Amino acid sequence: xxxxxxxQGRTAPLGAAPPLCSSTYTNALFHxxxxxxxxYSLDREVGGYFTCLTREGQVxxxxxxxxxxxxQVWMYSFLYRVVAQRPEWLQVAQLGAGFLLxxxxxxxxDWYFSVRRNGRPLVAAYNIFxxxxxxxxxxxYAAAAALSEHTGLGLNSGAVPGSGRTPGAGPxxxxxxxxxxxxxxxxxxRRENPKGRFxxxxxxxxxxxxxxxxxxGVNMAMxxxxxxxxxxxxDIDLDPEQxxxxxxxxxxxxxxxxxxxxxxxxxxxxxxxxxCMDGRLLNPGHACEVLWMIMEAGDQLGRRDWIDTATxxxxxxxxxxxxxxxxxxxxxxxxxxxxxxxxxxxxxLWWVHAEAIYAFAAAYEYxxxxxxxxxxxxxxxYSWERFADPDYGEWFGYLTRQGLPSNGLKGGKWKGxxxxxxxxxxxxxxxxxxxxxxxLS
Amino acid sequence: xxxxxxxQGRTAPLGAAPPLCSSTYTNALFHxxxxxxxxYSLDREVGGYFTCLTREGQVxxxxxxxxxxxxQVWMYSFLYRVVAQRPEWLQVAQLGAGFLLxxxxxxxxDWYFSVRRNGRPLVAAYNIFxxxxxxxxxxxYAAAAALSEHTGLGLNSGAVPGSGRTPGAGPxxxxxxxxxxxxxxxxxxRRENPKGRFxxxxxxxxxxxxxxxxxxGVNMAMxxxxxxxxxxxxDIDLDPEQxxxxxxxxxxxxxxxxxxxxxxxxxxxxxxxxxCMDGRLLNPGHACEVLWMIMEAGDQLGRRDWIDTATxxxxxxxxxxxxxxxxxxxxxxxxxxxxxxxxxxxxxLWWVHAEAIYAFAAAYEYxxxxxxxxxxxxxxxYSWERFADPDYGEWFGYLTRQGLPSNGLKGGKWKGxxxxxxxxxxxxxxxxxxxxxxxLS
Numbered sequence: 069x070x071x072x073x074x075x076q077g078r079t080a081p082l083g084a085a086p087p088l089c090s091s092t093y094t095n096a097l098f099h100x101x102x103x104x105x106x107x108y109s110l111d112r113e114v115g116g117y118f119t120c121l122t123r124e125g126q127v128x129x130x131x132x133x134x135x136x137x138x139x140q141v142w143m144y145s146f147l148y149r150v151v152a153q154r155p156e157w158l159q160v161a162q163l164g165a166g167f168l169l170x171x172x173x174x175x176x177x178d179w180y181f182s183v184r185r186n187g188r189p190l191v192a193a194y195n196i197f198x199x200x201x202x203x204x205x206x207x208x209y210a211a212a213a214a215l216s217e218h219t220g221l222g223l224n225s226g227a228v229p230g231s232g233r234t235p236g237a238g239p240x241x242x243x244x245x246x247x248x249x250x251x252x253x254x255x256x257x258r259r260e261n262p263k264g265r266f267x268x269x270x271x272x273x274x275x276x277x278x279x280x281x282x283x284x285g286v287n288m289a290m291x292x293x294x295x296x297x298x299x300x301x302x303d304i305d306l307d308p309e310q311x312x313x314x315x316x317x318x319x320x321x322x323x324x325x326x327x328x329x330x331x332x333x334x335x336x337x338x339x340x341x342x343x344c345m346d347g348r349l350l351n352p353g354h355a356c357e358v359l360w361m362i363m364e365a366g367d368q369l370g371r372r373d374w375i376d377t378a379t380x381x382x383x384x385x386x387x388x389x390x391x392x393x394x395x396x397x398x399x400x401x402x403x404x405x406x407x408x409x410x411x412x413x414x415x416x417l418w419w420v421h422a423e424a425i426y427a428f429a430a431a432y433e434y435x436x437x438x439x440x441x442x443x444x445x446x447x448x449x450y451s452w453e454r455f456a457d458p459d460y461g462e463w464f465g466y467l468t469r470q471g472l473p474s475n476g477l478k479g480g481k482w483k484g485x486x487x488x489x490x491x492x493x494x495x496x497x498x499x500x501x502x503x504x505x506x507x508l509s
Numbered sequence: 510x511x512x513x514x515x516x517q518g519r520t521a522p523l524g525a526a527p528p529l530c531s532s533t534y535t536n537a538l539f540h541x542x543x544x545x546x547x548x549y550s551l552d553r554e555v556g557g558y559f560t561c562l563t564r565e566g567q568v569x570x571x572x573x574x575x576x577x578x579x580x581q582v583w584m585y586s587f588l589y590r591v592v593a594q595r596p597e598w599l600q601v602a603q604l605g606a607g608f609l610l611x612x613x614x615x616x617x618x619d620w621y622f623s624v625r626r627n628g629r630p631l632v633a634a635y636n637i638f639x640x641x642x643x644x645x646x647x648x649x650y651a652a653a654a655a656l657s658e659h660t661g662l663g664l665n666s667g668a669v670p671g672s673g674r675t676p677g678a679g680p681x682x683x684x685x686x687x688x689x690x691x692x693x694x695x696x697x698x699r700r701e702n703p704k705g706r707f708x709x710x711x712x713x714x715x716x717x718x719x720x721x722x723x724x725x726g727v728n729m730a731m732x733x734x735x736x737x738x739x740x741x742x743x744d745i746d747l748d749p750e751q752x753x754x755x756x757x758x759x760x761x762x763x764x765x766x767x768x769x770x771x772x773x774x775x776x777x778x779x780x781x782x783x784x785c786m787d788g789r790l791l792n793p794g795h796a797c798e799v800l801w802m803i804m805e806a807g808d809q810l811g812r813r814d815w816i817d818t819a820t821x822x823x824x825x826x827x828x829x830x831x832x833x834x835x836x837x838x839x840x841x842x843x844x845x846x847x848x849x850x851x852x853x854x855x856x857x858l859w860w861v862h863a864e865a866i867y868a869f870a871a872a873y874e875y876x877x878x879x880x881x882x883x884x885x886x887x888x889x890x891y892s893w894e895r896f897a898d899p900d901y902g903e904w905f906g907y908l909t910r911q912g913l914p915s916n917g918l919k920g921g922k923w924k925g926x927x928x929x930x931x932x933x934x935x936x937x938x939x940x941x942x943x944x945x946x947x948x949l950s
Contacts, residue, residue, distance in 0.1 A: 070846035076855075077834045120786070120847075128847040129785045174711075181709065190714040265706055268622065270615075273631040344570045345561070345922070393518045405511035406561075406569040407918035411907055412852035414517075414915060466852055468909065474855060477848035481786070 075123050075457075075464060075476030085452035088445055090503055093496035096456075097489055102147075104462045104478065105485040106160065109140070114186055116167030119484040123476030124460050130185035134172055134193070136484030138201035141165050142291070143485055145205070145212040149295070151493070158216055162238025165209045169239050169247060172202060177254065194266040199255050200284045204291040206248035211295035213241035245296060252292065253304045259285070274342055276334040279323045279351075283358040285315035286365055312365050319358055320377055329384040330403055331355040345409045350401040352389030353420030356382060360427040363434060379431040379440065386424065386443055391416075394470050395450050397424055415474065416467040418483065421451040422491035429498040436507065463488055516564050516898075516905060516917030526893035529886055531944055534937035537897075538930055543588075545903040545919065546926040547601065550581070555627050557608030560925040564917030565901050571626035575613055575634070577925030579642035582606050583732070584926055586646070586653040590736070592934070599657055603679025606650040610680050610688060613643060618695065635707040640696050641725045645732040647689035652736035654682035686737060693733065694745045700726070717775040717787055720764045724799040726756035727806055753806050760799055761818055770825040771844055772796040786850045791842040793830030794861030797823065801868040804875060820872040820881065827865065827884055832857075835911050836891050838865055855910040859924065862892040863904075863932035870939040877948065904929055 086092045108125035109117040111132075119136045120129035144161035148154065171187030172179050179198035181191040193199065217240070259281060261267065269276075289311040292300060301308045322339040324331050332341060333349040341347050359378040366374030389397045396416035400408045428444035431437075454471045455463040457478075464473040465483040477483065502508040527533045549566035550558040552573075560577045561570035582605035589598045612628030613620050620639035622632040634640065658681070700722060702708065710717075730752040733741060742749045763780040765772050773782060774790040782788045800819040807815030830838045837857035841849045869885035872878075895912045896904040898919075906924040907915040918924065943949040 070844075072846060073848060122847065128843075128845075131785055180711070184715070188713065189711045191709045192711055194709050266709070268632045268635050268707070270621070270630045270633055272629065274625070344572055402569075403511075404569075405513060406563065407514060407916035407921065409922055411856060411915065415852060469915075470911075474852065474910075475848040480848065481850055 071122060071126070071128065073123065073476045074459075075473040078472045080472075083453060083456065083458045085449045088448045088499070089508065090496045090499035092452075093492045093499060097492035097496065100461045101463075101485075101489050101492060105140070105489075106156075109479065109485060110160065110163055111167075111185065112163070114167070115163050115170070116185075116187075117164055117485070119479040120481070121477065121479035123457065123464075123478060125478065129481075131182050131190060132167070132171075132185060132187075133182045133481055133484075134168070134180050134198045135201050136479075136482075136486070137164050137168055137172070138198070138205035139484050139486035141168060141205035142201070142208045143489055145208040145295075146490075147493070148212040149208065149215060153215060153219065158212055158238070161209050161212055165206065165213075165239050165244060168202060168205065169243065172198075177250065179251070194263060196255050196258050196262040197280075197284065199251050199258075200288050203248050203251045203255065204288055206244040206251070207292045207295040207300070209239070210241045210245035210248060213238065213244060217241055245300070248292070248296070249300060249303050252288070252306075255288075256304070256306070274344070274346075275337055276342065276346055277318075277322060277337075279319060279331070279333050279335075279354065279358065282315040282318040282323075283354070283361065286312055286319075286358070286361050289315070290361070290365060290368070309369060312369065316362050316365050316371075316374055319362065320374065324377070324381055328403070329381075330388065331359070331381055331385060332403065341403070345402065345406075348403040348406065349408070350389070350403055351399070352385050352397045352401065353399065353417060353423055355385040355389075356397075356420070356427040357423040359385070360423070360430050363427075363430050367434075375434050379435050379437075382427055382431050383439055383443070386428075386447075390446075391469065396454070396467070396469075396471055397421060397447075412466075414469040416454070416469065416471060418455050418463045418465045419487035421447060421455060422463075422487045425451060426491040426495045426498070429495045429502075433498050433502055512563060512567070512569065514564065514917045516914040519913045521913075524894060524897065524899045526890040529889045529940070530949070531937045531940035533893075534933045534940060538933035538937065541902045542904075542926075542930050542933060546581070546930075547597075550920065550926060551601065551604055552608075552626065553604070555608070556604050556611070557626075557628075558605055558926070560920040561922070562918065562920035564898065564905075564919060566919065570922075572623050572631060573608070573612075573626060573628075574623045574922055574925075575609070575621050575639040576642050577920075577923075577927070578605050578609055578613070579639070579646035580925050580927035582609060582646035583642070583649045584930055586649040586736075587931075588934070589653040590649065590656060594656060594660065599653055599679070602650050602653055606647065606654075606680050606685055609643060609646065610684065618691065620692070635704060637696050637699050637703045638721075638725065640692050640699075641729050644689050644692045644696065645729055647685040647692070648733045648736040648741070650680070651682045651686035651689060654679065654685060658682055686741070689733070689737070690741060690744050693729070693747075696729075697745070697747070715783055715785070715787075716778055717783070718759075718763060718778075720760060720772070720774050720776075720795065720799065723756040723759040723764075724795070724802065727753055727760075727799070727802050730756070731802070731806060731809070750810060753810065757803050757806050757812075757815055760803065761815065765818070765822055769844070770822075771829065772800070772822055772826060773844065782844070786843065786847075789844040789847065790849070791830070791844055792840070793826050793838045793842065794840065794858060794864055796826040796830075797838075797861070797868040798864040800826070801864070801871050804868075804871050808875075816875050820876050820878075823868055823872050824880055824884070827869075827888075831887075832910065837895070837908070837910075837912055838862060838888075853907075856915065857895070857908040857910065857912060859896050859904045859906045860928035862888060862896060863928045866892060867932040867936045867939070870936045870943075874939050874943055 108121050116132045117140050118127045141164035144157045148157040179193050179202045180189050181193045183189050289308050293308045322335050333351045334346050336342050359382045362378040363375050397420050399415050400410045400413040402408050425447045432440040462478045466474045468474050549562050557573045558581050559568045585598045585602035620634050620643045621630050622634045624630050730749050734749045763776050774792045775787050777783050800823045803819040804816050838861050840856050841851045841854035843849045866888045873881040903919045905914040909915050
């Protein structure tokens with residue numbers, strides 16, 4: 069009995085793009101993407117989520133990857149807090165939050181990278197990102213649970229969707245908040261050595277700063293602030309505004325090279341570019357993602373200069389990152405055009421395009437410029453023609469350079485219920501405002 | 510100034526395959542592949558080799574990766590010992606052997622994964638493979654140097670090819686032999702925990718055995734035995750025949766599933782197949798490579814049963830690993846047909862095909878069967894049509910599933926002067942014997 073991957077070996081794209089309007093995004097979110105995850109990912113027996121899902125939703129590996137468990141908890145908690153207090157959304161979040169609190173950490177309170185279906189540990193976290201995603205998940209979950217406790221909606225109010233069974237109560241808001249902040253506090257001193265004992269670079273080697281660190285720094289501070297408010301930061305001796313500012317300035321000051329018009333993934337001290345594969349690495353998807361985070365931070369802190377820089381850098385990123393022969397954004401590039409180290413460099417990934425679409429929706433709202441609108445349309449059309457699966461829903465994760473599914477998977481070790489629904493939700497909201505303002509019809 | 514990759518974005522294959530005969534292989538080795546590496550890879554200033562080479566041979570990263578440094582030392586030392594005592598081959602080997610001995614190890618005598626051009630360390634070895642390749646390189650170099658010292662040929666007898674300068678003397682046979690055996694001795698107790706402090710799997714996790722370990726065990730024992738003889742093993746308290754047998758039986762007994770007709774990359778204790786991505790992983794290139802090693806071991810130890818099993822398993826491997834839509838062997842597969850974890854799974858890699866060609870040349874010599882001949886021809890035709898670069902020589906490393914160059918690189922972090930020249934040399938020798946015996950015309 070072997071699985072037949074019906075997406076493999078296709079030679080033509082799948083469909084036409086729906087119109088660029090808010091309802092395309094919100095309909096896809098509420099009537100396609102969320103239902104897919106609710107139907108196939110919930111582990112109603114032991115909690116947590118299955119994320120390794122075939123094109124049709126069949127589970128092909130039951131291991132639980134902490135990044136993805138945490139991201140789905142965050143997603144559903146966020147929906148509950150900002151969209152509507154639907155009990156079923158809170159229950160999905162509870163399923164993962166309970167699993168995370170029960171099985172996610174080792175005896176030192178470090179988060180694992182992965183555990184088995186039943187929670188038995190498998191792989192230790194070899195950097196701080198498991199911890200960062202757990203912090204954001206539990207902070208957002210605490211906000212959702214507090215809202216539910218406050219209003220009496222949701223918590224323990226019914227069955228998990230489709231299960232017919234009543235699950236145990238999810239963790240309390242207090243419990244989740246405590247672990248979120250405890251984890252946040254433990255991350256702070258580890259940021260200069262994020263891999264700890266797993267660091268392969270020798271101390272006397274080539275010093276390189278990875279953009280992922282300031283990027284998750286901005287993201288984490290903004291998520292925790294939105295979920296738990298400024299008062300949470302006094303518990304961990306951090307000033308959220310300073311924290312956001314320091315991390316944004318590290319990206320804009322060190323990683324963004326305004327002369328070269330490139331956002332570099334890794335830089336030497338003072339923003340230098342060591343002439344090696346690592347020093348020349350570009351990651352257009354990561355660039356788009358951090359740039360919208362900087363726009364949102366600029367909006368929140370009244371830093372129009374950040375927004376202006378980020379919206380301009382976004383154009384540099386896609387103008388250089390776009391594949392002029394086959395369309396779509398590359399996954400990795402070498403800034404000098406040399407062959408990239410990663411074999412998958414020329415593939416077209418769902419998250420890269422989802423993040424880019426949202427970044428341009430945001431940029432267009434801030435600038436009103438035709439250039440941002442043009443790229444928003446171009447990314448929208450490419451992505452919906454190629455990634456959306458008209459037969460089984462959700463988006464394909466991985467396309468070849470030519471824009472055809474490399475395989476059919478809807479979820480895996482790295483693709484979960486996160487980038488796509490987050491981008492659909494946020495893009496839908498931006499487009500709705502543009503439509504209300506009469507800027508987009 | 511950016512590099513333009515002239516291989517990227519091609520839409521048609523490059524050329525026709527030359528005839529399947531020994532001269533195709535030996536001509537390519539001596540008049541194309543070795544000259545390419547001699548022209549572009551030698552770092553005549555500080556020793557060692559550049560391996561990051563564009564399609565045309567331009568160096569795009571000067572870091573030195575110990576696996577590839579060691580493999581090129583092995584290759585040129587082997588040529589010197591078994592083909593002809595050409596001084597220029599020994600000098601190429603000296604260039605790398607001297608660099609390895611001077612810069613390859615840390616203060617604990619563990620080999621690095623990579624160092625900078627000048628030898629300054631960069632990345633620690635995160636498993637035992639750097640050490641294994643260094644052992645094989647220095648053992649083979651010691652044999653070559655001893656031959657040269659004995660005959661007075663080669664050592665210090667002239668300039669590095671094309672440089673016009675006389676290099677320093679290479680390491681002595683004794684020095685290289687001592688470090689080879691010291692490294693081999695240090696590897697033995699580490700084999701049950703090959704990643705040491707870099708192990709991410711938690712002890713209570715899922716126990717999985719990787720085929721790479723018994724595979725390199727067979728390879729290392731046979732290489733050291735051929736280069737230094739049985740007496741070298743008494744220095745490290747190892748019986749070479751026992752060592753080869755134990756490792757072959759681990760592959761054939763645990764990793765080869767005769768019922769499923771698959772060679773599994775990772776297995777649980779007693780050869781079980783945990784139902785997860787790791788437990789279902791197949792790697793057809795690795796399978797072909799270990800199977801020819803087992804055939805050679807069977808030949809040497811008079812174990813016809815190993816040869817029979819390996820030649821049969823080879824057919825299972827390619828019949829399942831061949832892409833029936835676009836041709837070529839997949840890089841990775843899931844034994845149940847589920848989407849593989851690795852994004853590059855459906856790409857066609859030079860080393861996979863070079864190893865498969867040699868494995869079938871060997872199998873055909875052992876069995877004389879039409880099936881092995883058929884696959885030899887099929888692999889030969891596919892590979893020479895697609896991988897060989899008619900414009901700049903050598904082979905492309907990485908093709909898309911459709912069989913077109915994903916980029917033009919001739920060398921990189923993982924592609925050096927090793928798999929292709931080794932396969933060309935060994936295949937040429939097998940085909941020559943088949944031609945002499947009148948089996949191949």
